[in-house]
Amino acid sequence: MRDFLPEDVRRRDYVIGIITRVYQRYGFEPLETPAVENLATLVGKYGEEGSKLIFKILKRGEHEKTGEADLALRYDLTVPLARVMAQHQSKLPRMFRRYQIQPVWRADRPARGRFREFYQCDVDLLGSTSPVVEAELCTAVSDVLSELGFGDFVIRLNDRRVLTALLGAAGVDAAHHGPALVALDKLDKIGPDGVAGELTARGIASDASAALLSYFTVPVGSDLAVHSCDDELDRLGGHIRDEMGRSALENLRAIVRLASGTRAASRLRVDPSLARGLSYYTGAIMEVAVADLAGSLGGGGRYDNLIGIFSGQDIPACGFSLGLERLLVVMAERGMFPPTLVSSPADVMVAMFDASTARDALRLADQMRACGLRVLVYPDAEKLGKQMKYADVRGVPFVALLGDDEIQAGTVTVKDLAAQTQHTYEQAAAGAAILEALKQRG
């Protein structure tokens, strides 16, 4: 778990601001749920491994003796969404488009770049099975990444049913589908030979393994090759005969076609090797890949059987989740934060001469704040050099000096710390002058 100091918060708010604005532009609405859920709501929803990672909260009163827990920290944003759909049904539209950007907690061993408290940025559309939903999610995520300044990403696209069909066509029996998917998911990391070894180790016959690998081209997620989605779908169609597999291919074709008139068109890659870990996906799956980055910045897909678990109703759903911490790490490494991002506590510091001038210092600060400036009043009448240094070190560009002479004359002297120049203004005009100077330096 980490503290976020001012510079961290500003960077996080910058990224969250862009994600929020883009999702709002797609008609998604904000939802927030409490950090603490009833333990019973979460238990059994994340598999055996997941259950171990849930932070449990001791029941009050006799708790310390019995060790009984009745509450737990939010583990993801999807199960709370399912609970909200059941609990607030009458207040929510039957087709609900929501985004949610909040922390989740996992009792994992902390590792580099992995934290026990981390933020998820989820966007989901509930209540429609149309491929328009998948297309809109892909274009929304594409807009987010473009506005953050990523130029080199692609969105890998596949369907769980296509994978099932390919496994069947290769002669992998149903019992081995799970292990085979785990192996295939590593194709872009360990290559075809590595996957072949893993398939053998997981008990898949060598002819089935060879047939399966023949269906996959070099993964496009990692080399970002220009690649025609339609050609890839045609090629896969040559291997898939069963009806569910063929209809899944047609659904992927529809998604690609729907997005083809948007700014996201060039970002889509049909990639049959994409598997994604979570077993709850029922249809299309997506994942964002960036050049030179192992792992993804986010992913999602269709999951039509999960949202109804609390309400007992079938509610189709499709969503996408971006990893805030990964976005921030990559953006920091690549120097992608705009130079205009605020990094100082204030635009101007009002220096403090002595107790007799302090009232005027606060009055001037009030005037300048009314102009919209961020104004820091140095509270102690320390040596002027020390005050100047404080402003300089903290990156405050201007210092306002208001001594007895200035107060007498109704003026203020404004020092530009970078240029080492100073100007004297009428007090009422100083705010506008500083604003103008800030605007000119951009």
Add this chain to the structure above:
Amino acid sequence: MRDFLPEDVRRRDYVIGIITRVYQRYGFEPLETPAVENLATLVGKYGEEGSKLIFKILKRGEHEKTGEADLALRYDLTVPLARVMAQHQSKLPRMFRRYQIQPVWRADRPARGRFREFYQCDVDLLGSTSPVVEAELCTAVSDVLSELGFGDFVIRLNDRRVLTALLGAAGVDAAHHGPALVALDKLDKIGPDGVAGELTARGIASDASAALLSYFTVPVGSDLAVHSCDDELDRLGGHIRDEMGRSALENLRAIVRLASGTRAASRLRVDPSLARGLSYYTGAIMEVAVADLAGSLGGGGRYDNLIGIFSGQDIPACGFSLGLERLLVVMAERGMFPPTLVSSPADVMVAMFDASTARDALRLADQMRACGLRVLVYPDAEKLGKQMKYADVRGVPFVALLGDDEIQAGTVTVKDLAAQTQHTYEQAAAGAAILEALKQRG
């Protein structure tokens, strides 16, 4: 603990946005700390009653048997600030102005308007003992409330040392100061007779009780009478002889004078009956009172002995905390949210005709989003009447119709749901036209 549905989130974000902008205008910087702290960090910091209200998290592994807890949920934002000051000392300025707006958790019995998860909006200035700090905090809080639209608030101002001096002057012995303050704190709720009764019940002699009550005028917090701070300070000076009490009065006089040139000047009221519960205050204390509202919207004061507990250094501090939930309740009751606050998911909905027009619908949506519009694409080709109703019920003002004829002609028909009118535009011009129409209706 509560879910925040879209309308709730928008209102919360509106209020948090104003608080944030005002605090930034005063040079305060953002800090965020994790929801989970080490239990040892929190234990012993909130008194006996407080300790019972800390949510404790079970240790992993054998936890369910032993009931051992090593982590806990954040209980307030002040102790984490003290921890941060010790832990990140080298990265923080010696004079640190920070704001922090995050939830805290208390294992309290939930009651009306009281929640187990609630947000605190804290602003603190560490590293200075100057009364400029108190004056700046009062003006900042005054700016927040003014910008939120409160016209009827005052900021009550007192000093713990003034209270101590008044208790001493009345002849209340030191051992009874605590109980007497608890009784006095109720002056504006139960009146002088009620307080006299409480003082007697707490073992304070009747002559001391009578002397004490004679020092207090009718509390100004509740009747908002026009009231001169200087007159009140003079009056109190007539009762206080000891040096600490007199210097506290002079400090209050300095705070009032410092703020007298700002927009907050008319808001300050010296109110000797203000006690505030927390025992960690060491100097000035403040509290916001609003007409017709029992309790306060927030309060704060100087606490010079708390921030150093982890670092072992003396760090003077003064802060103010606003209660987000109370602000929201009062603003909702008074209808203070601006009518322009977004309440619909989108500015325009693109209706869906059939699968053959869907690609063009997404292309049009993409164009309109590039203009900055919030655009919802209805994903399913349901009956047009049903789609229209969805837009209408959800408050989406415009619906874009893109059938075969429009696609052929490169146009789009835009329906204004409120006015029941429609216009046909070139597709490329539709976004700008809708933006203009939205601007005109404000």
